[in-house]
Amino acid sequence: MAATEDHPNSRSAIRWFDNEHPGLRRFWHPVAATGDIDGDGPHPVRLLGEDFVIARLMGEWTAFPTTCPHRLAPLSAGSVVGDTLQCGYHGWCFDSVGTCVHIPALGYEASVPPTAHLKPPKINAIAEKYGLVWVAMEDPATPIPEIPEWDDDGFGLAVIPTQTWQASAGQMADNFLDVAHFPFTHLGTIGDPDDLEVAEYNVEKFRWGFSSVHRHSSKVLADATGGETESFTTFDRTMTFRCDAPHHVRLHIDYGDDGNLVLMFFHQPVDVGHTTLYCFALAENIADGRMQPEDHIAFQAEVGREDRELLEQLVRKAVPLDPGVETHTRADKTTVALRRLLSEVATMAGVPVE
Numbered sequence: 066m067a068a069t070e071d072h073p074n075s076r077s078a079i080r081w082f083d084n085e086h087p088g089l090r091r092f093w094h095p096v097a098a099t100g101d102i103d104g105d106g107p108h109p110v111r112l113l114g115e116d117f118v119i120a121r122l123m124g125e126w127t128a129f130p131t132t133c134p135h136r137l138a139p140l141s142a143g144s145v146v147g148d149t150l151q152c153g154y155h156g157w158c159f160d161s162v163g164t165c166v167h168i169p170a171l172g173y174e175a176s177v178p179p180t181a182h183l184k185p186p187k188i189n190a191i192a193e194k195y196g197l198v199w200v201a202m203e204d205p206a207t208p209i210p211e212i213p214e215w216d217d218d219g220f221g222l223a224v225i226p227t228q229t230w231q232a233s234a235g236q237m238a239d240n241f242l243d244v245a246h247f248p249f250t251h252l253g254t255i256g257d258p259d260d261l262e263v264a265e266y267n268v269e270k271f272r273w274g275f276s277s278v279h280r281h282s283s284k285v286l287a288d289a290t291g292g293e294t295e296s297f298t299t300f301d302r303t304m305t306f307r308c309d310a311p312h313h314v315r316l317h318i319d320y321g322d323d324g325n326l327v328l329m330f331f332h333q334p335v336d337v338g339h340t341t342l343y344c345f346a347l348a349e350n351i352a353d354g355r356m357q358p359e360d361h362i363a364f365q366a367e368v369g370r371e372d373r374e375l376l377e378q379l380v381r382k383a384v385p386l387d388p389g390v391e392t393h394t395r396a397d398k399t400t401v402a403l404r405r406l407l408s409e410v411a412t413m414a415g416v417p418v419e
């Protein structure tokens with residue numbers, strides 16, 4: 066892409082961080098929720114602006130190129146047959162390393178032309194974790210983040226439906242880490258219009274990430290789901306944010322007597338203009354039966370709709386890494402920390418693997 070200043074997504078040096086920044090190639094990204102895939106696939110994927118297909122062969126996720134070498138049919142229109150991916154057009158079968166092992170029209174004894182084999186896409190690693198398929202394009206600098214509550218029986222799971230926003234992953238993480246926007250963006254749900262001032266707080270930096278604790282006033286759930294009403298009840302809640310490179314966000318909310326809630330926000334940088342969000346809630350009040358997963362799903366979908374409506378209006382789908390481009394205040398420590406983290410990620414581009 067040409068790096069002209071008037072283009073909304075122009076990139077020069079490391080000043081802007083968008084969804085196709087080469088530094089992202091050195092990190093794990095979710096590319097699909099297994100619940101969204103029909104069986105073992107195949108399933109089309111776009112990541113960092115590159116297209117490929119994934120399918121599960123013999124229990125292992127494998128990446129394939131997008132098209133069949135015969136008549137260039139999309140391999141995402143095929144199916145998994147035995148331990149092969151079969152093209153849906155004329156039935157050519159490919160094994161897990163892309164070798165064409167069978168051309169039905171020629172019979173089982175025929176030899177296969179050398180050009181019938183697939184060239185596997187350039188992907189370093191593919192794995193499944195938390196009901197998501199993850200891909201690292203190059204040797205990953207960090208592991209997939211840990212979620213201690215995932216295997217904890219004290220927490221119940223609610224999976225928010227997968228959605229794709231017209232925003233960059235950095236902008237979405239920026240929003241989910243932001244502590245000053247609740248009484249404005251979320252006035253219709255959690256936002257308390259009388260809780261405008263952000264109390265002093267600190268950010269703790271660690272290798273490839275940071276965390277922060279923030280206390281604020283939020284509407285109680287019954288009022289938060291009732292829209293913008295004149296009368297409502299609020300309570301104080303403690304939010305512990307954590308961000309792991311490149312832009313995986315974890316939000317732990319202590320609701321006091323109502324227990325603890327963990328929200329995970331995993332982003333798939335699809336291309337410069339789009340990000341797919343995989344979000345799920347792990348809640349104690351689901352495990353103990355006080356709330357149903359559907360209650361969390363409906364509530365988070367509404368809060369997310371408020372964020373999305375605003376974010377999609379940002380013209381430039383990138384986060385500036387030059388501190389002089391935006392104006393920062395003491396209320397913005399988490400989002401300033403994100404910009405520093407993205408700057409570190411940006412420096413990974415072109416760094417040789419040790």
Ligand code: FES
Binds near residue numbers: 133137154155156
């Ligand atoms: S196009 Fe794939 S088998 Fe013919």
Ligand SMILES: [Fe+2]
Binds near residue numbers: 246
């Ligand atoms: Fe928000």
